[in-house]
Amino acid sequence: MSREISQIGIVAQSSQKTASGFARIQTLGPSDRIKNALRQLGLYWGIGLFCVLFPLLHFILVPFFLIFGVFMSVRAGVVDRELVDSSVACPECGKPFQLKTALARWPLNEVCQSCRWSFAILPDSRNLSAQKISSRG
Ligand SMILES: [Zn+2]
Structure with missing residues (x-):
């Protein structure tokens, strides 16, 4: 690649x-973009899973992070450029x-x-x- x-x-x-x-x-490349997307999905689904521990709040937080994770994952997956260094x-x-x-x-x-x-x-x-x-x- x-x-x-x-x-x-x-x-x-x-x-x-x-x-x-x-x-x-x-x-x-496509594999980097998939990796970025999966990293975001894992992060937010992980937070969502953690929210199962909170009584009552988990009814809102768990579905929120499951949906938000998909959204953030798609958002990260479409970006095809990454900053490696900068000076400003x-x-x-x-x-x-x-x-x-x-x-x-x-x-x-x-x-x-x-x-x-x-x-x-x-x-x-x-x-x-x-x-x-x-x-x-
Ligand atoms: Zn300043």
Whole structure:
């Protein structure tokens, strides 16, 4: 299976300021997507199973997590790109901000750890042509 890593420009946008950076994104193959979907399903069904222990609340919580797990699983399964690395500064305080490895579902909503401002991260529209930097077989 081929896994491609490409580098794209990203923009961090708070209410008034913007900062640009880059992100490296990995294309996920079908088996990775199934793995992500099953991980979400297992997580929420696990929580649902745990909720069986709570009297009365389990009538609501167990069906909720069973349905929510299916929803989150489908949601994770359709995403075909994963962030592997990124470099962007907080648009408000300018401190470097490290994105956690996450499924690339734009926009990403983040909160700066140093100034507590929330901002959205989007792919840079001026740099839509992703630059392929490596390819592994
Ligand atoms: Zn900040």
